[in-house]
Amino acid sequence: MSTIDAWVAHQRERACQLPGAALPWLARRRADAIARFADLGWPTSRLEGWRHTSLAFLDQQALAAPAFAPHPAFALATLRAAFDEGDHWLVFVDGRFAPVLSVTGMLPAGVKAGALSEALNSAPDAVEAAFGSADDSASPYALNLALCSDGAFVHLARGTALEQPLHLVFIGATGAADTHLRNLIVADANSEATVVEHHVGGGATLGTVVTRVQAAQDARITHVKLQQQDAQAIHLAQIEAEQARGAYFASHSLSFGARLARNDIRTRFAGEGCETLFNGLYHVDGRRHVDHHTLIEHARPLGTSREYYRGLVDGNARGVFAGRIIVAQDAQRTDAIQRCDNLLLSRLAEADARPELEIYADDVKCAHGATVGQIDEDALFYLRARGIDTDHARQLLTYAFAAEVIERIAHAAVRKRGRGLLLSSLPGGARMEALQ
């Protein structure tokens, strides 16, 4: 039996225990989704969007036994120590909401933040509207819909603002079960929030995460993703946003962990004058693989998009970036900039970049650029001339290259956490930290 059949059987078995099993609309969407997954199978490099990241191996190989399992409370304590007291925390362990570990504190009136499994009971209509379907999804995200066991449901009423960030922490504790999480963020007009997703642990399991953001008129949503899963984990994630007139959406993706991490990040400008920032950093070594596929769809006029990705690729690892910007015929006066820069740090590393522009309007300003290279010899010489040894100079320059991405994160505590993650992932990080 291929693993596809095994997954379908697994879903059929598990369906009745999944949250919202009694809701007909959800049962129907789950059934459609698993059918789509069975139909498509795992994506292979023959598919254009998966040319550099084939998941065909998932069809042959059962997932390995857990390698490492952090204690959830321990992982959480370290995390929380890095942030302000007043932050809001929703914690999920092995794909289920853990109310004991979660602290949401005082949420302003009109702001709801809780588990999806609960919202399916208390506000099924609101969930239905935001849930999405698997009709156009790539197969891993169809599987996500069919199997999602929990996630966060956030609703910001008109004009509300969350001053402290909302942290969504996903801990793979036992490392024995696959996890499928779905987060829904609904931001009504003029609302504002920063949502930080942390992914830790995971052992050697497969995890899928879909985060959907609906930003109504003039809403401002910042999404930060800090992915630091175990080196054996497989992490497949989609972040999809839709922006109404004048809405702002920022996606920051810092990817340090997992054996294979794939992020599909996309937004659509459904109204005039939208603005977006896609900002990303990845660091991979060993035999690991990281892939970011982004899509910014300028469907309406006067949109502005900025996209900056940087990659550090070391060891035998492979870093992939594919960014597409589509400017529809109607989207006049669009202003789009996209950049992807990669540092190759070893002889066996590989970096692939596909910066793509697809333009159907004429009154636009679009530019993109991509580079793959190494540390500038002149800069290295400059530092060495000042008595800094080669290794340390290299580390400093690598850090400086990567830190530019982190500096774009507006929230100070989150930015600091990002810096800390970068330093701990780089060789010589402790020495550099001492300099700060």
Next chain:
Amino acid sequence: MNAPTRNEALGAFLEQDYVAGFETRLETDTVPKGLSEDVIRTISARKGEPEWLLDWRLEAYRHWLTMTPPLWAAVQFPPVDFQDIVYYSAPKSKTDGPKSLDEVDPELLRTFEKLGVPLHERARLAGVAVDAVFDSVSVATTFKKELGEHGIVFCSFSEAVKEHPALVRQYLGTVVPPGDNFYAALNSAVFSDGSFVFIPKGVKCPMELSTYFRINARDTGQFERTLIIAEEGASVSYLEGCTAPMRDENQLHAAVVELIALDDAKIKYSTVQNWYPGDKDGKGGIYNFVTKRGDCRGARSHISWTQVETGSAITWKYPSVILRGDDSVGDFHSVALTNNLQQADTGTKMIHMGRNTRSTILSKGISAGRGSNTFRGLVRVTPKAEGARNYTQCDSLLIGDRCAAHTFPTIEVRHPTAHVEHEATTSRIGEDQLFYAMQRGISAEDAVSMIVNGFCREVFKELPMEFAVEAQKLLGVSLEGSVG
């Protein structure tokens, strides 16, 4: 200046017809429509080919049968009926073929004259040796004797098969294997003629070599094959031009060009492609599905592609360079213009395999009317390509709000010492630029032409002079009617 005035001016600028759209009435020798092993045997027999070449064709055909047409390109067209094409059409002549220019059908010579091909004495003045391919066969090759004195072979492909079989057999299909892709396989099975160039060791070709392709007969496809070999230290500059009459139905052109450069050799290949693009409503026109690839086999070799693509209903073409030799260099300079309903999906591949290999890609796309223009490129640095360097720049110019411009580059780097840079911009002709020119008494049409030519200047300067002039004129003509 208000918008309607600008549009009117642009519109007026764009009212010009396809000047090469005439048809020459000649007696032709054609095989019936359709493709089968018998057709291939007939083509091969008519051309009196040796058995190994027939086997080669048949093998390619059998492989082709197992393949499906590629659908990934950003172009849209109804499926091609490969049984509805005439695969071989040759101008009939009383003897087996013309022995000299005097024997060439005068009607045919007039055609080339109309096209401005400098055959005959005009060739001498222009200093260009021309091999003209009319429908499927090569009709005349000028300057043979003079080239022969240098040991250079420049002749039609069929002639090369007869006169230099060892060379053809040694190199044919070594850069573009018969099963490389759908259209290359088709070409390998049915190719009818083309040019063959061999520059021996240490020889610098004393003149520009040139081929002119023309599709004349109805329902025919043209499948030419060009093979250029430059031995150690040799160098050559080769030009290629193409036209076709205006017809309502689409015609297929699936060529293969192979370039081989040994140590220190240099090949410069320039194309001005002006196949019939179809009318304003997208009716008719040539499907130009071409495989062009150069192999920098030797150390310090250099292959340079320059193309000006203004014609064809659909263009599907990626002249590439395999940088195998250490310190070899590959260049790609391109101007692609689409107007009306033309679609172009073009670009290049640079495969860095040797050490210290360098490549430059410069692509200028112009979309007007409802045209669609795509740059698709690949830069690959393999694990052994130490010190590889690539610089890519793709710029798109949009004229009118119904056109499309896409950029799909792929970068794959597997060596840390590589430096790969890609930059792209998209913009339109600015109102202020137009205003500035018109304020100085330059008409709107001339201003647009000036701006477009300025946009393409970096590529045009790579073309041999007479071609650069032609390319500039073509660009002006092709832009007619793009707005308004």
